Amino acid sequence: MSIRVRFAPSPTGELHIGGARTALYNYLVAKKAGGQFILRLEDTDQERYIKGSEQRLLDDLLWLGLSWDEGPDIGGYHGPYIQSQRLKIYQEHAQKLLASGEAYYCFCSEDRLQTLRKEQTASGQPTKYDRHCLSLNKEQIKNKIKEAGKYVIRLKIPDGFTQFTDSIHGQIKVDNQTIDDQILIKSDGYPTYHLACVVDDHLMEITNVIRGEEWLPSTPKHVLLYQAFGWTPPTWTHLPNVLNTQRVKLSKRKDGETVWLSTYRRQGYLPAALINFLALLGWHPHDNRELFTLAELVKEFDLARVQKAGAIFDLDKLYWFNAQYIKKMEITTLDKLLKDFYPQTKFNTLPLTQILQTRLTTLAEVKTIAEFFFVDQVSLTKNKLIPKDSFLEDTIKALGLSKEKLSKLTHWEISALQNCLTNLIAEYNFTRRQVLWPIRVALTGQEKSPDVFDVLWALGKERSLVRIERALSLLT
Protein backbone atom coordinates (compact mmCIF):
# COMPACT_ATOMS: atom_id res chain seq x y z
CA MET A 1 0.00 0.00 0.00
CA SER A 2 1.25 3.44 -0.84
CA ILE A 3 2.27 5.78 1.96
CA ARG A 4 -0.20 8.54 2.69
CA VAL A 5 0.49 11.26 5.24
CA ARG A 6 -1.20 14.50 6.08
CA PHE A 7 -0.54 17.89 7.55
CA ALA A 8 -3.64 19.20 9.26
CA PRO A 9 -3.35 22.74 10.61
CA SER A 10 -6.13 24.75 12.18
CA PRO A 11 -7.01 28.09 10.64
CA THR A 12 -6.57 29.87 13.94
CA GLY A 13 -3.51 31.90 13.03
CA GLU A 14 -0.47 31.74 10.84
CA LEU A 15 1.80 28.86 10.01
CA HIS A 16 3.87 28.18 13.09
CA ILE A 17 7.57 27.28 12.99
CA GLY A 18 6.80 23.96 14.65
CA GLY A 19 3.95 23.37 12.25
CA ALA A 20 6.23 24.09 9.33
CA ARG A 21 8.65 21.47 10.56
CA THR A 22 5.85 18.94 11.02
CA ALA A 23 4.66 19.68 7.49
CA LEU A 24 8.21 19.30 6.18
CA TYR A 25 8.75 15.92 7.84
CA ASN A 26 5.40 14.69 6.54
CA TYR A 27 6.28 15.90 3.07
CA LEU A 28 9.69 14.22 3.17
CA VAL A 29 8.27 10.91 4.32
CA ALA A 30 5.66 10.97 1.57
CA LYS A 31 8.02 11.99 -1.22
CA LYS A 32 10.74 9.60 -0.21
CA ALA A 33 8.29 6.70 -0.36
CA GLY A 34 6.66 7.95 -3.54
CA GLY A 35 3.45 8.42 -1.58
CA GLN A 36 0.99 11.25 -1.11
CA PHE A 37 1.12 14.33 1.05
CA ILE A 38 -2.34 15.53 1.96
CA LEU A 39 -3.39 18.88 3.35
CA ARG A 40 -6.46 19.07 5.55
CA LEU A 41 -7.93 22.05 7.36
CA GLU A 42 -9.12 21.35 10.87
CA ASP A 43 -11.55 24.16 11.51
CA THR A 44 -13.76 22.56 14.13
CA ASP A 45 -13.23 25.31 16.67
CA GLN A 46 -15.58 28.06 15.65
CA GLU A 47 -14.47 30.40 18.39
CA ARG A 48 -10.81 30.41 17.57
CA TYR A 49 -11.28 30.55 13.82
CA ILE A 50 -9.51 33.47 12.18
CA LYS A 51 -10.92 34.55 8.88
CA GLY A 52 -8.50 34.42 6.01
CA SER A 53 -5.91 32.43 7.89
CA GLU A 54 -6.43 29.34 5.74
CA GLN A 55 -5.18 31.19 2.68
CA ARG A 56 -2.12 32.45 4.52
CA LEU A 57 -1.46 28.90 5.70
CA LEU A 58 -1.51 27.60 2.14
CA ASP A 59 0.64 30.49 0.90
CA ASP A 60 3.33 29.91 3.49
CA LEU A 61 3.44 26.19 2.78
CA LEU A 62 3.75 26.81 -0.94
CA TRP A 63 6.38 29.45 -0.35
CA LEU A 64 8.41 26.81 1.46
CA GLY A 65 8.00 24.56 -1.52
CA LEU A 66 5.83 22.01 0.26
CA SER A 67 3.09 21.32 -2.23
CA TRP A 68 0.37 18.76 -1.54
CA ASP A 69 -1.22 16.05 -3.62
CA GLU A 70 -4.70 16.46 -2.22
CA GLY A 71 -6.12 19.40 -0.35
CA PRO A 72 -8.84 21.98 0.11
CA ASP A 73 -7.86 24.01 -2.94
CA ILE A 74 -7.16 21.19 -5.39
CA GLY A 75 -9.52 18.54 -4.08
CA GLY A 76 -8.90 14.82 -4.39
CA TYR A 77 -10.68 11.49 -4.07
CA HIS A 78 -11.18 11.75 -0.34
CA GLY A 79 -12.63 15.24 -0.07
CA PRO A 80 -13.80 17.55 1.15
CA TYR A 81 -10.56 18.44 2.94
CA ILE A 82 -12.09 21.01 5.22
CA GLN A 83 -13.59 19.56 8.36
CA SER A 84 -16.43 22.05 8.68
CA GLN A 85 -17.70 20.62 5.40
CA ARG A 86 -17.70 17.11 6.79
CA LEU A 87 -20.00 17.56 9.78
CA LYS A 88 -22.49 14.98 8.52
CA ILE A 89 -19.77 12.37 8.33
CA TYR A 90 -18.78 12.90 11.95
CA GLN A 91 -22.40 12.83 13.10
CA GLU A 92 -22.96 9.52 11.35
CA HIS A 93 -19.91 8.01 12.93
CA ALA A 94 -20.85 9.28 16.35
CA GLN A 95 -24.26 7.69 15.89
CA LYS A 96 -22.58 4.37 15.16
CA LEU A 97 -20.72 4.51 18.45
CA LEU A 98 -23.87 5.52 20.25
CA ALA A 99 -25.68 2.51 18.76
CA SER A 100 -22.94 0.09 19.76
CA GLY A 101 -22.78 1.53 23.26
CA GLU A 102 -19.22 2.77 22.91
CA ALA A 103 -20.36 6.35 23.28
CA TYR A 104 -23.08 8.06 25.28
CA TYR A 105 -25.02 11.29 25.53
CA CYS A 106 -24.06 13.75 28.22
CA PHE A 107 -26.20 16.66 29.33
CA CYS A 108 -24.03 18.03 32.10
CA SER A 109 -23.68 21.79 32.14
CA GLU A 110 -20.29 23.42 31.93
CA ASP A 111 -20.92 24.74 35.41
CA ARG A 112 -21.37 21.27 36.81
CA LEU A 113 -18.25 20.05 35.07
CA GLN A 114 -16.28 22.95 36.41
CA THR A 115 -17.32 22.44 40.02
CA LEU A 116 -16.70 18.73 39.64
CA ARG A 117 -13.20 19.45 38.47
CA LYS A 118 -12.66 21.87 41.31
CA GLU A 119 -13.75 19.31 43.87
CA GLN A 120 -11.53 16.67 42.38
CA THR A 121 -8.53 18.95 42.38
CA ALA A 122 -9.19 20.02 45.95
CA SER A 123 -9.33 16.43 47.17
CA GLY A 124 -6.23 15.50 45.22
CA GLN A 125 -8.12 13.35 42.74
CA PRO A 126 -7.32 13.28 39.03
CA THR A 127 -9.81 15.41 37.08
CA LYS A 128 -12.14 13.16 35.18
CA TYR A 129 -15.77 13.09 34.13
CA ASP A 130 -17.78 11.12 36.72
CA ARG A 131 -20.06 9.44 34.16
CA HIS A 132 -23.05 11.17 35.65
CA CYS A 133 -25.02 10.76 32.41
CA LEU A 134 -23.95 7.20 31.63
CA SER A 135 -26.81 5.71 33.63
CA LEU A 136 -29.53 7.58 31.77
CA ASN A 137 -32.05 5.27 30.06
CA LYS A 138 -33.47 5.73 26.60
CA GLU A 139 -36.59 7.45 27.84
CA GLN A 140 -34.64 9.93 29.94
CA ILE A 141 -32.31 10.69 27.09
CA LYS A 142 -35.22 11.34 24.75
CA ASN A 143 -36.78 13.73 27.22
CA LYS A 144 -33.56 15.54 27.96
CA ILE A 145 -32.89 16.08 24.28
CA LYS A 146 -36.41 17.46 23.92
CA GLU A 147 -36.09 19.70 26.97
CA ALA A 148 -32.58 20.99 26.72
CA GLY A 149 -31.92 20.49 23.06
CA LYS A 150 -28.25 20.64 23.87
CA TYR A 151 -25.98 17.68 24.53
CA VAL A 152 -22.54 16.35 23.89
CA ILE A 153 -21.51 12.82 22.95
CA ARG A 154 -18.77 11.18 24.98
CA LEU A 155 -16.60 8.18 24.28
CA LYS A 156 -17.00 5.47 26.89
CA ILE A 157 -13.48 4.44 27.76
CA PRO A 158 -13.43 0.68 28.44
CA ASP A 159 -11.51 -0.97 31.27
CA GLY A 160 -8.06 -2.37 30.70
CA PHE A 161 -4.92 -1.05 29.10
CA THR A 162 -4.23 0.61 25.80
CA GLN A 163 -1.03 -0.04 23.99
CA PHE A 164 0.50 1.31 20.83
CA THR A 165 3.85 1.72 19.15
CA ASP A 166 5.28 5.08 18.26
CA SER A 167 8.01 5.01 15.64
CA ILE A 168 10.15 7.42 17.62
CA HIS A 169 9.23 6.56 21.21
CA GLY A 170 8.60 2.84 20.94
CA GLN A 171 5.98 0.94 22.92
CA ILE A 172 3.65 3.00 25.05
CA LYS A 173 1.15 1.44 27.43
CA VAL A 174 -1.47 3.34 29.39
CA ASP A 175 -3.96 2.33 32.05
CA ASN A 176 -7.42 3.23 30.75
CA GLN A 177 -8.36 4.33 34.26
CA THR A 178 -6.34 7.47 33.63
CA ILE A 179 -8.22 8.37 30.45
CA ASP A 180 -11.21 10.69 30.58
CA ASP A 181 -14.45 9.97 28.70
CA GLN A 182 -13.54 12.25 25.85
CA ILE A 183 -16.17 14.47 24.26
CA LEU A 184 -16.54 13.50 20.61
CA ILE A 185 -19.34 15.81 19.51
CA LYS A 186 -19.65 19.25 21.06
CA SER A 187 -22.98 20.85 21.88
CA ASP A 188 -22.74 22.99 18.76
CA GLY A 189 -22.76 19.82 16.70
CA TYR A 190 -19.12 20.12 15.70
CA PRO A 191 -16.76 17.25 16.42
CA THR A 192 -13.76 17.63 18.66
CA TYR A 193 -10.30 17.11 17.23
CA HIS A 194 -10.22 13.56 18.51
CA LEU A 195 -13.22 12.28 16.60
CA ALA A 196 -12.63 14.33 13.49
CA CYS A 197 -9.00 13.38 13.06
CA VAL A 198 -9.60 9.68 13.59
CA VAL A 199 -12.54 9.56 11.21
CA ASP A 200 -10.74 11.62 8.59
CA ASP A 201 -7.45 9.82 8.85
CA HIS A 202 -9.29 6.56 8.35
CA LEU A 203 -11.49 7.72 5.48
CA MET A 204 -8.60 9.49 3.80
CA GLU A 205 -6.56 6.30 4.12
CA ILE A 206 -3.74 7.93 6.02
CA THR A 207 -1.07 5.31 6.71
CA ASN A 208 1.27 7.28 8.94
CA VAL A 209 0.22 9.97 11.38
CA ILE A 210 3.19 12.27 11.95
CA ARG A 211 2.36 15.07 14.37
CA GLY A 212 3.66 17.02 17.33
CA GLU A 213 4.49 15.41 20.62
CA GLU A 214 1.69 17.28 22.38
CA TRP A 215 -0.63 14.64 20.91
CA LEU A 216 1.15 11.73 22.52
CA PRO A 217 -1.02 11.76 25.69
CA SER A 218 -4.24 11.66 23.66
CA THR A 219 -3.12 8.96 21.28
CA PRO A 220 -4.58 6.20 23.51
CA LYS A 221 -7.98 7.82 23.02
CA HIS A 222 -7.44 7.71 19.30
CA VAL A 223 -6.36 4.08 19.43
CA LEU A 224 -9.50 3.30 21.40
CA LEU A 225 -11.58 5.06 18.78
CA TYR A 226 -10.02 2.98 16.03
CA GLN A 227 -10.87 -0.10 18.08
CA ALA A 228 -14.42 1.06 18.65
CA PHE A 229 -14.91 1.51 14.91
CA GLY A 230 -13.15 -1.74 14.14
CA TRP A 231 -10.51 0.02 12.06
CA THR A 232 -6.79 -0.57 11.75
CA PRO A 233 -4.87 2.37 13.21
CA PRO A 234 -2.10 4.09 11.25
CA THR A 235 1.56 4.12 12.23
CA TRP A 236 2.09 6.72 14.93
CA THR A 237 4.97 9.17 14.95
CA HIS A 238 5.21 11.94 17.52
CA LEU A 239 7.79 14.58 16.77
CA PRO A 240 9.65 16.29 19.61
CA ASN A 241 8.57 19.85 20.29
CA VAL A 242 10.31 22.93 19.03
CA LEU A 243 11.33 24.91 22.11
CA ASN A 244 12.11 28.53 22.88
CA THR A 245 15.34 29.49 24.63
CA GLN A 246 13.63 28.83 27.96
CA ARG A 247 13.17 25.23 26.81
CA VAL A 248 9.42 25.69 26.73
CA LYS A 249 7.32 24.72 23.73
CA LEU A 250 7.26 27.57 21.24
CA SER A 251 3.87 29.28 21.34
CA LYS A 252 2.20 32.43 20.12
CA ARG A 253 1.20 33.37 23.63
CA LYS A 254 4.69 33.21 25.09
CA ASP A 255 6.87 33.98 22.10
CA GLY A 256 4.78 36.30 19.99
CA GLU A 257 5.38 36.70 16.30
CA THR A 258 8.70 34.90 16.41
CA VAL A 259 6.73 31.66 16.12
CA TRP A 260 5.31 32.61 12.74
CA LEU A 261 6.96 31.54 9.57
CA SER A 262 5.82 34.76 7.90
CA THR A 263 7.98 36.76 10.30
CA TYR A 264 11.08 35.21 8.78
CA ARG A 265 9.68 35.51 5.30
CA ARG A 266 9.22 39.23 5.84
CA GLN A 267 12.73 39.62 7.19
CA GLY A 268 14.19 38.18 4.05
CA TYR A 269 14.98 34.63 4.98
CA LEU A 270 15.00 32.24 2.05
CA PRO A 271 12.73 29.22 1.89
CA ALA A 272 15.72 27.01 1.13
CA ALA A 273 17.44 28.18 4.32
CA LEU A 274 14.33 27.69 6.42
CA ILE A 275 13.81 24.20 5.00
CA ASN A 276 17.41 23.23 5.64
CA PHE A 277 17.36 24.65 9.14
CA LEU A 278 14.03 23.07 10.05
CA ALA A 279 15.11 19.69 8.71
CA LEU A 280 18.12 19.71 11.01
CA LEU A 281 16.06 20.74 14.00
CA GLY A 282 15.55 17.26 15.37
CA TRP A 283 16.94 15.24 12.51
CA HIS A 284 20.49 14.54 11.41
CA PRO A 285 21.93 12.56 8.52
CA HIS A 286 24.34 9.67 9.05
CA ASP A 287 27.32 11.87 8.22
CA ASN A 288 28.36 15.43 9.05
CA ARG A 289 26.66 17.09 6.12
CA GLU A 290 24.75 20.26 6.94
CA LEU A 291 23.65 21.73 3.61
CA PHE A 292 20.64 20.11 1.98
CA THR A 293 18.20 21.17 -0.67
CA LEU A 294 14.63 19.96 -0.39
CA ALA A 295 15.27 17.36 -3.11
CA GLU A 296 18.35 16.12 -1.27
CA LEU A 297 16.38 15.89 1.95
CA VAL A 298 13.78 13.76 0.22
CA LYS A 299 16.54 11.31 -0.58
CA GLU A 300 18.29 11.36 2.79
CA PHE A 301 15.53 11.85 5.31
CA ASP A 302 14.69 9.03 7.66
CA LEU A 303 12.27 9.15 10.58
CA ALA A 304 14.43 6.60 12.37
CA ARG A 305 17.06 9.30 12.83
CA VAL A 306 14.73 11.81 14.40
CA GLN A 307 15.66 12.96 17.88
CA LYS A 308 13.50 12.14 20.92
CA ALA A 309 14.20 15.29 22.91
CA GLY A 310 12.82 18.72 22.10
CA ALA A 311 15.03 21.14 20.18
CA ILE A 312 15.55 24.80 20.88
CA PHE A 313 14.87 27.11 17.96
CA ASP A 314 18.30 28.66 17.49
CA LEU A 315 18.13 31.86 15.49
CA ASP A 316 21.93 32.07 15.12
CA LYS A 317 22.02 28.91 13.09
CA LEU A 318 19.15 29.94 10.87
CA TYR A 319 21.01 33.18 10.30
CA TRP A 320 24.07 31.27 9.17
CA PHE A 321 22.09 29.01 6.87
CA ASN A 322 20.49 32.01 5.25
CA ALA A 323 23.87 33.62 4.55
CA GLN A 324 25.03 30.37 3.00
CA TYR A 325 22.09 30.24 0.64
CA ILE A 326 22.42 33.90 -0.31
CA LYS A 327 26.07 33.31 -1.20
CA LYS A 328 25.17 30.33 -3.35
CA MET A 329 22.44 32.11 -5.21
CA GLU A 330 22.54 33.07 -8.88
CA ILE A 331 23.23 36.83 -8.94
CA THR A 332 20.29 37.80 -11.13
CA THR A 333 17.95 35.74 -8.98
CA LEU A 334 19.24 37.47 -5.89
CA ASP A 335 18.85 40.86 -7.51
CA LYS A 336 15.27 40.06 -8.35
CA LEU A 337 14.56 38.97 -4.79
CA LEU A 338 16.19 42.08 -3.42
CA LYS A 339 13.91 44.30 -5.49
CA ASP A 340 11.30 43.80 -2.79
CA PHE A 341 13.68 45.20 -0.21
CA TYR A 342 15.49 47.83 -2.25
CA PRO A 343 13.78 51.21 -2.43
CA GLN A 344 12.48 52.36 -5.80
CA THR A 345 15.37 53.60 -7.93
CA LYS A 346 16.26 54.47 -11.48
CA PHE A 347 19.74 53.01 -11.07
CA ASN A 348 20.76 49.54 -12.10
CA THR A 349 21.02 47.58 -8.86
CA LEU A 350 22.77 44.53 -10.25
CA PRO A 351 26.29 45.78 -9.41
CA LEU A 352 25.11 46.63 -5.92
CA THR A 353 23.64 43.18 -5.50
CA GLN A 354 26.93 41.73 -6.62
CA ILE A 355 28.99 43.53 -4.01
CA LEU A 356 26.47 42.77 -1.27
CA GLN A 357 26.12 39.07 -1.90
CA THR A 358 28.79 37.93 0.53
CA ARG A 359 27.77 40.49 3.13
CA LEU A 360 24.09 39.78 3.54
CA THR A 361 22.59 37.36 5.98
CA THR A 362 18.99 38.39 5.44
CA LEU A 363 17.59 40.25 2.48
CA ALA A 364 16.11 42.96 4.67
CA GLU A 365 19.60 44.00 5.77
CA VAL A 366 20.12 45.84 2.51
CA LYS A 367 18.04 48.60 4.02
CA THR A 368 20.88 49.46 6.38
CA ILE A 369 23.92 48.23 4.48
CA ALA A 370 23.10 49.77 1.12
CA GLU A 371 21.42 52.98 2.13
CA PHE A 372 24.22 54.99 0.51
CA PHE A 373 23.32 53.65 -2.89
CA PHE A 374 19.78 54.98 -2.90
CA VAL A 375 20.12 58.43 -1.37
CA ASP A 376 21.09 61.49 -3.35
CA GLN A 377 23.52 62.68 -0.74
CA VAL A 378 25.16 60.97 2.18
CA SER A 379 25.67 62.79 5.43
CA LEU A 380 29.25 63.89 5.92
CA THR A 381 31.26 65.62 8.59
CA LYS A 382 34.79 66.92 8.44
CA ASN A 383 35.85 64.72 11.31
CA LYS A 384 34.52 61.54 9.80
CA LEU A 385 36.42 62.18 6.56
CA ILE A 386 39.82 62.50 8.16
CA PRO A 387 41.30 59.11 9.02
CA LYS A 388 42.87 58.47 12.38
CA ASP A 389 46.65 59.14 12.23
CA SER A 390 46.09 61.64 9.43
CA PHE A 391 45.43 65.34 8.97
CA LEU A 392 43.24 67.76 7.09
CA GLU A 393 45.81 68.74 4.47
CA ASP A 394 46.73 65.13 3.74
CA THR A 395 43.09 64.24 3.35
CA ILE A 396 42.41 67.12 1.01
CA LYS A 397 45.43 66.16 -1.03
CA ALA A 398 44.46 62.48 -1.12
CA LEU A 399 40.90 63.17 -2.15
CA GLY A 400 41.91 65.76 -4.71
CA LEU A 401 44.43 63.47 -6.38
CA SER A 402 42.00 60.57 -6.28
CA LYS A 403 39.36 62.62 -7.96
CA GLU A 404 41.76 63.74 -10.63
CA LYS A 405 43.08 60.26 -11.38
CA LEU A 406 39.70 58.58 -11.24
CA SER A 407 38.14 61.08 -13.56
CA LYS A 408 40.69 60.10 -16.20
CA LEU A 409 39.79 56.42 -16.01
CA THR A 410 38.10 55.14 -19.12
CA HIS A 411 37.31 51.60 -17.98
CA TRP A 412 35.37 51.72 -14.76
CA GLU A 413 36.23 48.19 -13.66
CA ILE A 414 37.25 46.96 -10.24
CA SER A 415 40.75 45.94 -11.29
CA ALA A 416 41.31 49.28 -13.03
CA LEU A 417 40.11 51.13 -9.95
CA GLN A 418 42.48 49.12 -7.81
CA ASN A 419 45.43 49.84 -10.10
CA CYS A 420 44.62 53.49 -10.30
CA LEU A 421 44.49 54.13 -6.58
CA THR A 422 47.30 51.75 -5.71
CA ASN A 423 49.56 53.63 -8.08
CA LEU A 424 48.50 56.91 -6.58
CA ILE A 425 49.28 55.67 -3.09
CA ALA A 426 52.74 54.54 -4.13
CA GLU A 427 53.49 57.61 -6.15
CA TYR A 428 52.74 60.10 -3.37
CA ASN A 429 53.84 57.92 -0.53
CA PHE A 430 50.46 57.72 1.13
CA THR A 431 49.36 54.96 3.45
CA ARG A 432 46.43 53.01 2.05
CA ARG A 433 44.21 54.30 4.81
CA GLN A 434 45.03 57.93 4.04
CA VAL A 435 43.53 57.51 0.60
CA LEU A 436 40.92 54.82 0.94
CA TRP A 437 39.30 55.93 4.18
CA PRO A 438 38.18 59.37 3.02
CA ILE A 439 36.91 57.91 -0.24
CA ARG A 440 34.79 55.39 1.65
CA VAL A 441 33.32 58.06 3.85
CA ALA A 442 32.74 60.36 0.90
CA LEU A 443 30.89 57.63 -0.96
CA THR A 444 28.90 56.05 1.84
CA GLY A 445 28.89 58.54 4.69
CA GLN A 446 29.82 55.64 6.92
CA GLU A 447 32.89 54.30 8.64
CA LYS A 448 31.86 50.73 7.96
CA SER A 449 30.99 49.72 4.45
CA PRO A 450 31.77 47.26 1.71
CA ASP A 451 35.16 47.40 0.04
CA VAL A 452 35.97 50.88 -1.36
CA PHE A 453 36.68 49.60 -4.87
CA ASP A 454 33.42 47.67 -4.84
CA VAL A 455 31.51 50.75 -3.81
CA LEU A 456 33.17 52.90 -6.45
CA TRP A 457 32.30 50.35 -9.08
CA ALA A 458 28.70 49.84 -7.93
CA LEU A 459 28.03 53.55 -7.69
CA GLY A 460 29.52 54.23 -11.09
CA LYS A 461 31.91 56.91 -12.24
CA GLU A 462 29.60 59.87 -12.28
CA ARG A 463 28.01 59.39 -8.89
CA SER A 464 31.35 58.54 -7.29
CA LEU A 465 33.05 61.66 -8.56
CA VAL A 466 30.20 63.89 -7.50
CA ARG A 467 30.42 62.53 -3.98
CA ILE A 468 34.19 62.94 -3.78
CA GLU A 469 33.86 66.48 -5.05
CA ARG A 470 31.29 67.25 -2.41
CA ALA A 471 33.52 65.88 0.34
CA LEU A 472 36.36 67.97 -0.96
CA SER A 473 34.30 71.13 -0.87
CA LEU A 474 33.31 70.37 2.69
CA LEU A 475 36.95 70.15 3.73
CA THR A 476 38.22 73.23 1.93
Next chain:
RNA sequence: GGCCCCAUCGUCUAAUUGGCUAGGACACCACGCUUUCAAUGUGGCAAUUCGGGUUCGAUUCCCGAUGGGGCUACCA
Protein backbone atom coordinates in the same frame (compact mmCIF):
# COMPACT_ATOMS: atom_id res chain seq x y z
C1' G B 1 -1.73 16.83 42.14
C1' G B 2 -2.41 12.69 38.23
C1' C B 3 -0.75 10.54 33.51
C1' C B 4 2.91 10.51 29.62
C1' C B 5 7.59 11.80 27.33
C1' C B 6 12.69 13.23 27.56
C1' A B 7 18.21 13.94 29.24
C1' U B 8 25.99 14.43 25.11
C1' C B 9 29.62 21.20 24.56
C1' G B 10 25.79 27.69 25.51
C1' U B 11 22.71 25.73 20.91
C1' C B 12 21.63 21.83 16.87
C1' U B 13 23.71 17.14 17.02
C1' A B 14 27.49 12.42 15.85
C1' A B 15 29.52 8.13 18.09
C1' U B 16 28.99 -0.19 13.72
C1' U B 17 22.66 -1.96 18.34
C1' G B 18 29.00 -1.80 24.49
C1' G B 19 35.49 -0.76 22.54
C1' C B 20 39.19 6.28 20.71
C1' U B 21 41.97 11.57 23.19
C1' A B 22 33.70 11.67 22.98
C1' G B 23 33.45 13.94 16.36
C1' G B 24 30.97 17.96 13.30
C1' A B 25 28.16 22.61 12.76
C1' C B 26 26.36 27.43 14.89
C1' A B 27 27.78 30.89 18.56
C1' C B 28 32.07 32.66 21.25
C1' C B 29 37.59 33.75 21.59
C1' A B 30 42.54 34.31 19.20
C1' C B 31 45.49 34.80 14.96
C1' G B 32 46.04 35.52 9.42
C1' C B 33 44.17 38.33 5.17
C1' U B 34 42.78 43.75 5.12
C1' U B 35 41.46 50.82 4.08
C1' U B 36 36.72 49.84 7.72
C1' C B 37 33.01 46.22 8.63
C1' A B 38 31.82 41.68 6.90
C1' A B 39 33.17 37.34 4.12
C1' U B 40 37.10 33.84 4.17
C1' G B 41 41.44 30.75 6.22
C1' U B 42 43.91 28.55 10.63
C1' G B 43 43.62 27.45 15.63
C1' G B 44 41.20 27.49 20.51
C1' C B 45 37.39 27.17 24.50
C1' A B 46 33.45 23.84 25.50
C1' A B 47 29.50 18.17 26.97
C1' U B 48 28.02 12.48 28.29
C1' U B 49 22.81 15.27 35.12
C1' C B 50 23.76 12.15 39.55
C1' G B 51 23.84 7.25 42.10
C1' G B 52 23.66 2.15 41.74
C1' G B 53 23.88 -2.27 38.92
C1' U B 54 25.20 -5.78 34.28
C1' U B 55 30.15 -6.26 31.90
C1' C B 56 37.02 -7.25 30.99
C1' G B 57 34.84 -2.51 29.34
C1' A B 58 29.43 1.68 29.62
C1' U B 59 27.53 8.11 26.31
C1' U B 60 25.28 3.41 24.79
C1' C B 61 21.78 -1.85 28.39
C1' C B 62 18.79 -2.16 33.37
C1' C B 63 17.04 0.22 38.06
C1' G B 64 16.57 4.55 41.01
C1' A B 65 17.08 9.72 42.04
C1' U B 66 17.22 14.59 40.07
C1' G B 67 16.01 17.93 36.42
C1' G B 68 13.19 19.57 32.12
C1' G B 69 8.95 19.28 29.00
C1' G B 70 3.98 17.87 27.38
C1' C B 71 -1.07 16.67 28.52
C1' U B 72 -4.80 17.01 32.13
C1' A B 73 -11.14 22.05 27.80
C1' C B 74 -17.71 21.38 24.67
C1' C B 75 -8.85 24.32 21.92
C1' A B 76 -6.28 22.13 18.42
